[in-house]
Amino acid sequence: MTVNSLSKNQITTALTERATNSKGRRLSPESLLAMTDGKVDRPPLDALAGQSILNPRQFDRRTVVAISQLAAMLELRNVEIDKPLDGKIAITAFFEPSTRTRLSFESSVQRLDGKVLSVPDGQVTGIAKGESLADIGEMFNTYGDVVIMRHPDTDSIDEIRRNLQRPLINAGNGSGHHPTQALIDWYALLKWRPELSLPNCPPDRRVHLGIIGTPGSMRAVKSFLRLSLMFAGSVERITLISEMADPVGLDLTEPIEESPIPIDIVNDVQDVLPTLDVVYVNSIAFLGDSYRNLDNRFKLDASSNLKSDAVIMHPLARNDELSEDLDETDHNLYFAQAAGAVFVRQAVLTAVLDRLSRISGI
């Protein structure tokens, strides 16, 4: 249908208060909150005040669930009237451009009435190109109250924190981590199947989790796996599907060995696909200084041999590893996953900036 053929009715949108995804499964924040009679577990959130969010290992299962509960409450309620971030300034410093992630954070801040200093492309800083990240961190001390940084170098986190005195939220550092993405992933899982939030999920509700990708060189996959290892009462098995001989990498070797969750690694998606309840896909791997896409063998589409009630997750943006013909199916959890991002980031920012007390009724 072209613009010229549109009638007036077809161009009118309901200005609903509640934002959600256009296709795929719709998730219910109510069902997650129902597990605790609507209550948010407050102590782990209070403990986040003033913390930097750098690596999923700083969390535990209880904290992940509490952040999800707060996100659910924020998703359901119109918190603008509370203006919880009033007077706070967040700096979004994207030394590796990412419109998607930057806007997600900036929307989160502004919805809660905070303000944003935006650096859409930190590589373009004119003659000061040679400035060290340590000096940039010093500069940020008086400019804002929290710094949200994405950077292509894994070491960038340590470098900027040499002088930075404000909480730092790691929005992706090279092949390092992307902790808020992992929280977003689990927020979707906990809304989809709320029993996963219990310390001991009923056995018939536990999931077999498949991850298509290489945790060692994909930060989103690495952070998701790291968080998943905390859910031993909910995840009965994790299968890594990768073309790499050693997909795990150094960071996660120990956590995997210590986790009670059985983990296996396969390099053919076809055998394992029919056994998976959740299929997590990502396409983009760091290789040295550049990115490369996943092997085409791992492409999913509507004809893939999925369990009938399996759900697919993807941190997006996608390339052709995830076919659009899945969008209209119930396997599509990835649009609902993306739709929860703003609320998880709102929850993290409110906790880090110690403004939980501004949200009425929590």
Add this chain to the structure above:
Amino acid sequence: MTVNSLSKNQITTALTERATNSKGRRLSPESLLAMTDGKVDRPPLDALAGQSILNPRQFDRRTVVAISQLAAMLELRNVEIDKPLDGKIAITAFFEPSTRTRLSFESSVQRLDGKVLSVPDGQVTGIAKGESLADIGEMFNTYGDVVIMRHPDTDSIDEIRRNLQRPLINAGNGSGHHPTQALIDWYALLKWRPELSLPNCPPDRRVHLGIIGTPGSMRAVKSFLRLSLMFAGSVERITLISEMADPVGLDLTEPIEESPIPIDIVNDVQDVLPTLDVVYVNSIAFLGDSYRNLDNRFKLDASSNLKSDAVIMHPLARNDELSEDLDETDHNLYFAQAAGAVFVRQAVLTAVLDRLSRISGI
């Protein structure tokens, strides 16, 4: 005069509340509102709630006049105290960079106390370059309340709307349309000669409209012409001046045939110039994937053979088709036209976001 020779008096500006243009004709919002005893025609504005603004054909004459009345009211009054867009977020997604248009929209939103998520250069989205517009539309669903998009592809509007559930304002799509620019153009005309807002303008106040440019490949010109065809009671004749054999293009062939306004096409500006009341100039045409400037034959300057009371319009930015020596003359309506842009966009956004009721006294 150089900075060094400036005295203090010369660097002091009156901090007037009312912003206007520096040179050329000053237009009066009061005179337009006087045609209706200060009243704004409310029903066509209410009908815009939740609508996308994609193509001028979705308007009619009455809607164009009502938007202009609301713009006039906003231009005259300090509406900040009403904060009509409080709590609303607009996404300015410029996949084709345009500082002028982007800032115009962002100023409109912020003056009304809305917030902005800015994408100054949508081509720079890092590794997600391959992301489809449909996926970007999905992402925007939870980020903002309205999306303002400029894109070099004419099909971009249909593409992003595959998943986007929020109202979309088309700020220019390839060789397609630029509907808010056309509203801005008519707002200037209606302030300049308020009788043009009447269904039947007195014959001696009707105008002969000349358009230098190629509607088929120039979206601003196309949208202006499309809107002008609705003003059969006010426009007595339209003359298109173009070097192209068929300047009209497919989109407007039918509307032109159906309009009672006589239209002729000439390729020499000199013959027709002395007969025109309004001369609309634009310089930039799409040719394939790139832009080209208008032929130099169509250049206007202070020595051009204009009627003494003729006015020149231009959507700006200009190149050398419009000489600066016209700036200080009464032919210059283009600076006043530009100065009205913010108020027209305020009117459109307030109507689309269903916040008319927040403006006291309307």
Add this chain to the structure above:
Amino acid sequence: MTVNSLSKNQITTALTERATNSKGRRLSPESLLAMTDGKVDRPPLDALAGQSILNPRQFDRRTVVAISQLAAMLELRNVEIDKPLDGKIAITAFFEPSTRTRLSFESSVQRLDGKVLSVPDGQVTGIAKGESLADIGEMFNTYGDVVIMRHPDTDSIDEIRRNLQRPLINAGNGSGHHPTQALIDWYALLKWRPELSLPNCPPDRRVHLGIIGTPGSMRAVKSFLRLSLMFAGSVERITLISEMADPVGLDLTEPIEESPIPIDIVNDVQDVLPTLDVVYVNSIAFLGDSYRNLDNRFKLDASSNLKSDAVIMHPLARNDELSEDLDETDHNLYFAQAAGAVFVRQAVLTAVLDRLSRISGI
């Protein structure tokens, strides 16, 4: 220390209300205000209402001190509750990208509850690249209330002011001036040694000022020197250290001749360094259309032969002319200098936009 080895305690930051520098000397706004029993000299600030801030020569000593007093008050108090710039829009037009300076201004505006229209990279304006600065100034008239511009051309100030009717703040124009940087520099000096704010500083508190750099081609250095010439009761001598035969340039020849402060020019930093109380360093010089760094002979580090109580200033960003091994020493005034920038710009913006009356208790 890597991210992986961080304990929770190590990633927690005190969410202090008062922002300051991480290393080097901490400066006290209280001590500057104590010189006037906490009072701000109001008349010179009132005189700034509606003024453009273009060149340090428009100031006098009294105005510089008054701006510093207001900055000190803003640094000490939580002025967000006053919302002094509520309803005002600042346009940050950076035709020469500078993340540091742009964010500093944008933080200043937003801390006072004003709004920002941001042009991070004014060279990227799409097809309108050929637009004149005069036309851009015309466009800005209705978009914002004050324009903050950085531009690589010295003439840009005069060019945009051909049509601009709003106050303009020059944030650096080619080899011209950078007046707010000079105010920031003096704010740091006046906090460091408050007696310098007196018309007649006690002789044993006066300073010998050394400037490593070339005022003729370095705008920050030029503006700092121009302001320093106003402090004849506080500066006992100025020594310029430069590799250039004539480092001063045309702009300052006359002010230097007219100033009672003795000025000498040397090209070897070693001889003079042990005599200096204040060493001002900058590294970046304009040469034609490009930049070049300072000669390596002028590099300072912890082994440099500085007076024990000498302080080093630098407008930042730095390259290797200023070694990081000085950061932890008491010579480091440059981090405190940078930390005052936001407050000085807040003071200037509040005065220019005539909103002093909104700050309670001034």
